Amino acid sequence: MRKTLTCGVLVLLAARTPAAHAEQPTESATPDARVEQRAAGYCDWVQGLGDAEAALELAPEVFGSFGVVNTGEAEGGVPLGKPKLRVTAGLSYDFVGLYRGHKIHRRAAAECRRHQALSSLQAAVRQGMGLGEDSALEARARVLQDALPRAEELVNALRADLRDGRATLEELNAMQVRLDNLRSLSTDTALARERLASRPEFPRGQRLEPLLEELRAADDAVEVATGSLRRAKAWELSVRGGYDEVFDVEQEVPLFGQVMLTYDLGHLWQGKANARARDGRRRSTTNDVDGVHQKISELLVELRSRHRTEEARLREVSALVSDLEGQLREVEALQTREIRRFRDYLLLELARLRAEQAYLTAHVEALTSFLGTTRP
Structure with a gap:
């Protein structure tokens, strides 16, 4: 029979979840209102996806089971008595989910920033030599x-x-x-x-080169957040607790609690792979002959x-x-x-x-x- 450990901790974690959800990254610059309007649909899309994914990471899990179990065994493996009904129900929370939810929100905000910068630069490309x-x-x-x-x-x-x-x-x-x-x-x-x-x-008062740098920075922030999420999958630090009763068996307190830490050894090889992916993405977007970086460079000349x-x-x-x-x-x-x-x-x-x-x-x-x- 398992004893209860930290049911109160689960309630505390559930109360902290909205605060983690509300945290948003600070953007480096406020974009023009017309750029925000053009990018509003895309930003709502990626931030809505981020909220949906983060909700599963930030909230606790509810679990329950119902079945029969043997209450004991005699010498030689012979069951004692008849199987008894067992009911288990409780909450489980993964502390690493707080980190993953935070990174999901950071990635969505970076994708919005990237699209805003990209939208302005694409407008400049469409204007071409008529810019200004x-x-x-x-x-x-x-x-x-x-x-x-x-x-x-x-x-x-x-x-x-x-x-x-x-x-x-x-x-x-x-x-x-x-x-x-x-x-x-x-x-x-x-x-x-x-x-x-x-x-x-194209917004008046904006400069092309800082916008291009903002696009690079936002795109890099997307890759950094995505890499952090990949690395976070290797960890789990969860707390489980709840109600556990076997019928017709005397139990002093029908509650249980459990703390579990797991680590995937593949995490040891992720660092270099993520660094290579980040560098490759940066070089790929910069050197793409049909990409906005190349078009803006030509337009600047x-x-x-x-x-x-x-x-x-x-x-x-x-x-x-x-x-x-x-x-x-x-x-x-x-x-x-x-x-x-x-x-x-x-x-x-x-x-x-x-x-x-x-x-x-x-x-x-x-x-x-x-x-x-x-x-x-």
């Missing part, structure tokens, strides 16, 4: 929206002068060409904004080249704008017909250059933010 162009196109559209009505007024005034014989057809054609260029630029800008709006948006090119172009355009603004100030005071025509040409050309300057300024600033480079 949304703010640049918006800046160009604002300049053109302000400039087009003034340009149309100048062309309409020139048509009236042509009818009155104060302008030539060549002058009107030259102005109409400049106006058409502005209209065409406005149309192209609107189409480009619609095209970019249909693609997944292209964006840095475009960043340098547009910085140089911005300096050139800014110099041209300053020069034309200076010329415009000089001719404003002159009132001859030829000077007024030259002024009108300057206004339309200046509108186009200002639109390009606004685009380049906003795009260079956006690329600077994404790449983490410093403006010269």
Whole structure:
């Protein structure tokens, strides 16, 4: 007959289970709200799976059995008396389950972090060379929206002068060409904004390289948690206790308690295997030619080249704008017909250059933010 040992310990363990379930890993950075929304379904999925798996690890087991047993044997193995009914029921709890449940939650949180970083990087890949162009196109559209009505007024005034014989057809054609260029630029800008709006948006203020590092760190955290779970399977430290009665047999206290520790010797060989798996996973994801790491690396090279090119172009355009603004100030005071025509040409050309300057300024600033480079 077995005596009771620690039934009270089982109640204490059951009370501690919710606290272990509530523990969650601290994330390194708060992702953009739109990224969270895109990854919400995946995060709910993996965290729901984690909660379902961890629930079985963190909660105690209830067991019971009913049958017949022999109550004793005489010399020579002859049973004494008739078999007696026996009822056993109780609780069992594995302390190692606390550790496994914690690691399951850590793995689910790391998988969510990995998917959030991956979702942002995939959005950057979809944007491609248009990354950061949304703010640049918006800046160009604002300049053109302000400039087009003034340009149309100048062309309409020139048509009236042509009818009155104060302008030539060549002058009107030259102005109409400049106006058409502005209209065409406005149309192209609107189409480009619609095209970019249909693609997944990359969060403003994010940088590509830290996101890539976050993806690597989260993926490594998934593998570390998975390896810890594999190693934890080698251990079991359980406490069992409950009710155990054999009918028609006198028992002083029909209770029992048991502590059991088991260890699988295969654990001795798991360390090197897990280390090799972790290193292999890291090299596999980094060197995958179709993976996001390779695509982002290629995109970074292209964006840095475009960043340098547009910085140089911005300096050139800014110099041209300053020069034309200076010329415009000089001719404003002159009132001859030829000077007024030259002024009108300057206004339309200046509108186009200002639109390009606004685009380049906003795009260079956006690329600077994404790449983490410093403006010269």
